[in-house]
Amino acid sequence: MTREKRLNILLTDLCVKLGFCLPASEQKNLINNTPITPKEFTDAVFWAEKLNPEHADSHLYRQVKAMVLDAFEVIDLASDS
Numbered sequence: 001m002t003r004e005k006r007l008n009i010l011l012t013d014l015c016v017k018l019g020f021c022l023p024a025s026e027q028k029n030l031i032n033n034t035p036i037t038p039k040e041f042t043d044a045v046f047w048a049e050k051l052n053p054e055h056a057d058s059h060l061y062r063q064v065k066a067m068v069l070d071a072f073e074v075i076d077l078a079s080d081s
Contacts, residue, residue: 003075007031010071014045018063022048038068 007030015021022030026048035041042065046053053061 001074003034004031006071006075007034010067013067014064017067018060020045020049020064038065038072041068041072 008027011022011027011030022045030041030044030048035044042061043053045064045068046056046061
């Protein structure tokens with residue numbers, strides 16, 4: 001599975017499972033300019049939803065980050081969390 005396809009699946013899962021349904025332009029930006037770490041990607045998802053990750057519900061933040069971590073492990077982008 002390609003990196004782009006895996007990221008598309010991640011973004012779809014974030015929408016369906018957690019309600020983070022990013023606009024197409026934000027999705028494209030995350031795919032084309034993928035943040036390096038899972039934390040950076042997670043934060044970028046929150047910012048794309050117009051939410052400050054530093055003030056987000058901690059349970060929801062952990063749920064998003066867990067999904068991002070799983071996806072990053074599959075596409076081998078993460079060197080740390």
